Amino acid sequence: MFERFTKDARTAVVHAQEEARELMCSSIGPEHVALGVLSAGGPAVQALRAAGADPAALSGRLRQVATGSGLDKEALAALGIDLEEVSRSADTLFGAGALERAGRRRQRRRTGHIPFTGEAKKALELSLREALRTKDKAITDRHVLLGVLRAGGPASDALRADVGEDHVRGALEAEPGAA
Incomplete structure (x- = not known):
């Protein structure tokens, strides 16, 4: 082909x-x-x-x-998950941008x-x-x-x-x- x-x-x-x-x-x-x-x-x-x-x-x-x-905030909210609150909590506990850093660390080119x-x-x-x-x-x-x-x-x-x-x-x- x-x-x-x-x-x-x-x-x-x-x-x-x-x-x-x-x-x-x-x-x-x-x-x-x-x-x-x-x-x-x-x-x-x-x-x-x-x-x-x-x-x-x-x-x-x-x-x-x-x-x-492209997470659907409304769909997650329907499940009781507030994406912004999760992000704020992670930033408070682990420092600003913690979720983004964690995702990048696990991925390798x-x-x-x-x-x-x-x-x-x-x-x-x-x-x-x-x-x-x-x-x-x-x-x-x-x-x-x-x-x-x-x-x-x-x-x-x-x-x-x-x-x-x-x-x-x-x-x-x-x-x-x-x-």
């Missing part, structure tokens, strides 16, 4: 591994694949801009998904090969299906994002958060020169 990837799509996959490594993740998920497309800055990013999406804000949301730092999750593999397989559906001979970075979008899940939710799925899909499916 990777032999059908264009240079932009291959660059995005390489960047996905770099993003996972930078975020100290043990595997490459769909959020890293989408981050890879965004950091590569190819035609898919231009298409997202044309749809009205903010690539910088999108990157921020995808990083939250990747690191699990990963070297070598980082495996793809099943969800990331599914998104990449769906990028092939998107290319076939649009009768394209090669898989571009646009198809990669369409695969992430089609796969569903938090990375897909982040992609459509700014402008909605129809706008994102429409922009990504448009001819490269039209974006």
Whole structure:
């Protein structure tokens, strides 16, 4: 399948591994694949801009998904957990920024090969299906994002958060020169 990837799509996959490594993740998920497309800055990013999406804000949301730092304060409050109170208590007992320091200490930058999750593999397989559906001979970075979008899940939710799925899909499916 990777032999059908264009240079932009291959660059995005390489960047996905770099993003996972930078975020100290043990595997490459769909959020890293989408981050890879965004950091590569190819035609898919231009298409997202044309749809009205903010690539910088999108990157921020995808990083939250990747690191699990996008905690839902309301959901935790429903369980009786006040996230701000927990943070204040930790700061009082262990010093300012104790929770952040503890998280960083346990994580180490990963070297070598980082495996793809099943969800990331599914998104990449769906990028092939998107290319076939649009009768394209090669898989571009646009198809990669369409695969992430089609796969569903938090990375897909982040992609459509700014402008909605129809706008994102429409922009990504448009001819490269039209974006």
